[in-house]
Amino acid sequence: MKHAPKPPRPAHLSGDAAAPPKSARFTRDERLRRRPEYLRVQARGKRWYTPHFGVTLAPGEGKARRLGLVAGRKVGKACQRNRIKRLLREFFRRHKEMLPPGDIIIMAKKGAPDLTYAQVRAELFKVLPVRAETDHND
DSSP: OOOOOOOOOOHHHHTOSOOOOGGGSOOGGGBOOSHHHHHHHHHHOEEEEOSSEEEEEEOOSTTOEEEEEEOOGGGOSHHHHHHHHHHHHHHHHHHGGGSOSEEEEEEEOTTGGGOOHHHHHHHHHHHSOOOTTOOOOO
């Protein structure tokens, strides 16, 4: 029995796609990784809330911007939690230069996995203090 030929793989899966420039990557130094880091941000940070996110921003050392993500089981099953975290990382990766220096924790709430990237971006731009001269239309 003959099998149909496989369709060509998309460029982003085939390995032919160029890696994003270093400025567009989400590096290890841009992540909050340890519990004491999260606790420091929660203790010193300013909080904002949206229907789907809780955002905490604490001033940091230097000009670095770091992101911590929280998506508990109330948000949904693992695939839903992973999806919203991917969208939040993408938001940070695209807009980190517009954000003030410091550490940011974004906590997803129930219903967040149902959002599109555009909805995530719009909701976070309403609460995060971004530079006024920036363009939000990516």
